[in-house]
Amino acid sequence: xxxxxxxxxxxxxxxxxxxxxxxxxxxxxxxxxxxxxxxxxxxxxxxxxxxxxxxxxxxxxxxxxxxxxxxxxxxxxxxxxxxxxxxxxxxxxxxxxxxxxxxxxxxxxxxxxxxxxxxxxxxxxxxxxxxxxxxxxxxxxxxxxxxxxxxxxxxxxxxxxxxxxxxxxxxxxxxxxxxxxxxxxxxxxxxxxxxxxxxxxxxxxxxxxxxxxxxxxxxxxxxxxxxxxxxxxxxxxxxxxxxxxx
Numbered sequence: 001x002x003x004x005x006x007x008x009x010x011x012x013x014x015x016x017x018x019x020x021x022x023x024x025x026x027x028x029x030x031x032x033x034x035x036x037x038x039x040x041x042x043x044x045x046x047x048x049x050x051x052x053x054x055x056x057x058x059x060x061x062x063x064x065x066x067x068x069x070x071x072x073x074x075x076x077x078x079x080x081x082x083x084x085x086x087x088x089x090x091x092x093x094x095x096x097x098x099x100x101x102x103x104x105x106x107x108x109x110x111x112x113x114x115x116x117x118x119x120x121x122x123x124x125x126x127x128x129x130x131x132x133x134x135x136x137x138x139x140x141x142x143x144x145x146x147x148x149x150x151x152x153x154x155x156x157x158x159x160x161x162x163x164x165x166x167x168x169x170x171x172x173x174x175x176x177x178x179x180x181x182x183x184x185x186x187x188x189x190x191x192x193x194x195x196x197x198x199x200x201x202x203x204x205x206x207x208x209x210x211x212x213x214x215x216x217x218x219x220x221x222x223x224x225x226x227x228x229x230x231x232x233x234x235x236x237x238x239x240x241x242x243x244x245x246x
Contacts, residue, residue: 001063005029006074007056008114010095012039012048022048022069024056025098025114030105034058034069047073051081051091051118077118086237087121090131092230094118097138100219107141128204128238129189135211136190144168144218146210148191151175161186163210184210201238208235 007024010031015021020039025031034056039048047054053075060067081087094117101107113134120126139145145168150157152169153176162171162183170191176183187203190210199207212227220226 001061001065001067002057002059003029004055004057006111007032007054008098008111008118009048009050009052009054010098011050012036014040020048021066022056022071023099024054024069025101025107025111026056027108027111028106029058030107031098031101031103032056032058033103034060034067036069036071039071044071046079047071047076049076049078050095051077051121053077053115053118077121081122084122084124086124086234087127089230089234089237090121090124090127091118093131093228093234094121094134096228096230097134100138101141110137110141113137124237125198128234129199129207131234132204132207132211133190135208135215139211139214139218142219144214146170146214148186160191165213168214184213186210204238205235208238 005026005028007026010023010025012020012022015035018038018040020036021033022036022039023033036044036048038044052073055072055074057070058067081091094114098114117127117130117134120130136146146163147169148160150170151160151172152164152167154172156172159173160170161173162176163186164171165184170186171183185206187199187207189199189203190207216227
């Protein structure tokens with residue numbers, strides 16, 4: 001068995017004295033693991049850092065084996081991100097979300113989006129809204145997508161400002177007013193990806209509150225997990241309005 005693909009490095013685990021198990025997200029073969037011989041060498045170790053891009057060739061005798069990677073680095077981002085705390089927390093959050101996907105299932109759109117976010121992590125004004133949309137996308141890929149295009153109560157597509165925590169569907173301002181304290185806020189930039197201008201800090205935090213609620217309900221808690229610490233640290237930077245200066 002053999003294939004070649006583009007890949008975003010997710011992480012590595014030590015294997016013996018000089019080898020590693022490399023975890024990547026590939027364009028056509030999904031989240032995948034494989035052994036890299038000599039992966040702890042001075043030549044390869046800097047390249048095999050989460051957030052870098054490479055081309056991988058995977059080989060195994062049969063499909064179900066762990067297999068081995070031959071790696072060719074293509075884009076090294078991590079050195080550029082090392083001095084920016086927001087970028088590092090954002091990278092950890094991105095990697096943690098990718099790891100929620102099942103292994104060896106193709107998610108081409110997720111790969112393309114993850115690559116775009118990785119390129120923009122040192123521009124947190126751009127990265128923060130992209131990361132929260134990425135959380136929405138992960139929910140969708142896992143079968144828990146939210147319906148933000150139409151009011152659950154009236155069918156209206158206008159003035160959608162809430163989301164029902166029970167159904168994950170949008171609710172209009174008028175229909176939701178009597179229960180506003182029980183509903184989750186729906187920031188405009190989430191329902192309209194072509195909305196002009198950058199979302200405010202409060203809108204970004206509201207969006208992360210929304211996605212966090214459904215990630216906890218449908219993904220983390222059923223798996224016996226908690227949201228990664230990097231998520232809380234990243235949101236703390238946003239809340240302090242230091243995310244663009246970190």
